[in-house]
Amino acid sequence: MFRKFYLLYGFLVLGTSAFGQYRGWSLDTINQLKNVPKSVRDNPGSYRSVYSGYHHYTGGK
């Protein structure tokens, strides 16, 4: 019983990973935005990145 389950499960895992590669899945988390105004191209400063103001690591050991 478990072996049948494992066979199905394994093919599902392989199928999902193949589908993911085909569809261009990634492990990185990227914030998506819609309807960014075309004016950004002419005035890049008008766009406010959600990541600006990031607290930078300035350490080292």
Place this chain on the structure above:
Amino acid sequence: MSAPPPPLSGPPKPQAKALNCPKCGAAIVLRSFGQAETVVCASCHCILDAKDPNLAILQQFEIKTSDIRPFIPLGTRGKLRGTDYEVIGFQRRSTQVDGITYYWHEYVLFNPYKGIRYLSEYNGHWNDISICKQLPTSEGTSANYLGEIYKHFQTAEANTDFVLGEFPWQVRVGEHAAVTDFVHPPRVLSSEKLDKEVTWSIGEYMYGREIWDTFKLPGAPPEAMGVYENQPSPVTINVAGIWATFAAFAVFLLVLIAAFDMRAKKEPVLQETYQYNRGDAKSEASFVTDVFELGGGISTVQVRTSSPVDNHWIYLNYALINQDTGQAWDFGREVSYYHGYDSDGSWTEGKRTDSVVIPSVPPGHYYLRIEPEVDPSLPAIPYSVSVIRDVPVFGIYGIAFAALLLPALAISWRAFTFERSRWSESDHPPMQLSNISTSSGDDE
């Protein structure tokens, strides 16, 4: 008053023979129709010669009867493996290992046509036992019975502490026998050597619930403690087979990796080097790249950043913007590299390159909006940005590999820990992994 027990199956109607104990006068009931060698008086616990019409006393022993009570009272009947049996005898036995005394109980069952068989109980674990029909062969640490190989489990001296009812041999309290067990779960092959006589028996594991159902006993059976020598493993699958399946999946995964790697375009669509100059920065430091085209279908887009930072950092606010649809992917990436020396020696932290993969980007015309932020102590620094379309994401394969590995590991661990518990009670140390069967193979 309870109803009298139903008659045992078979042609003649057996009649119990009523006699009296020659010591205390208590009634002695013989249920085994001449098959018993000895019978124990339930009142004074004299062991009597069942073959003697006058029930000669063979042995007397003193014990508080309230101390030991069989789970299955004598005279109880039940259908075991399709045959009616009556419990006619009970004994408690013990063995000493490393100064600890372990007790177990044995029940003598009788059917006038099938004869005698036994039940044993230890810490809630039960075995249905019968005398071997053929003589097993024993070689070193294994024994062969009816073509099945049994592994040596334990050799110990078994002492008879307490007896009650009828026995098909000359039972005595205080009797010592050398008992050797060989296991092939769910069966156990036992040899019992008493003086020069060796008796081989074969037992099959039973759960307490089955015993309770068989004899219609009230209440619940005692909970089984620990793992018994021939207890079937809860892992009923062929572990080696699962690993073989895993190996096949791993090969399949390698083929997938090779296929998708060959299929991936890995097409560079932008490659630029920029210079950050703090003096030039005015109110806004952001800018946009030239428009580039992402062809083909939906695919990944990799953005690589590199900068020769040295104990500094550079941070880039990125937005990959679809010029046609206004859809954007907003992300920030840091490139930082630190190194130095301390009491532990030299150390480094970070890298001078960074890479990020944007998922499922549709084809179209895109540009990058870049807004750099740089370590305040740096007046100027160059950095390179490259965009590559359709790159394989190996992390997905890593997750798939782990997902395939996990069930095989979990099953193996469960089987391993169960077998380790089993063999920890044996004469063979549990760390001798060769003892540990990786499979019970019932799932095939």
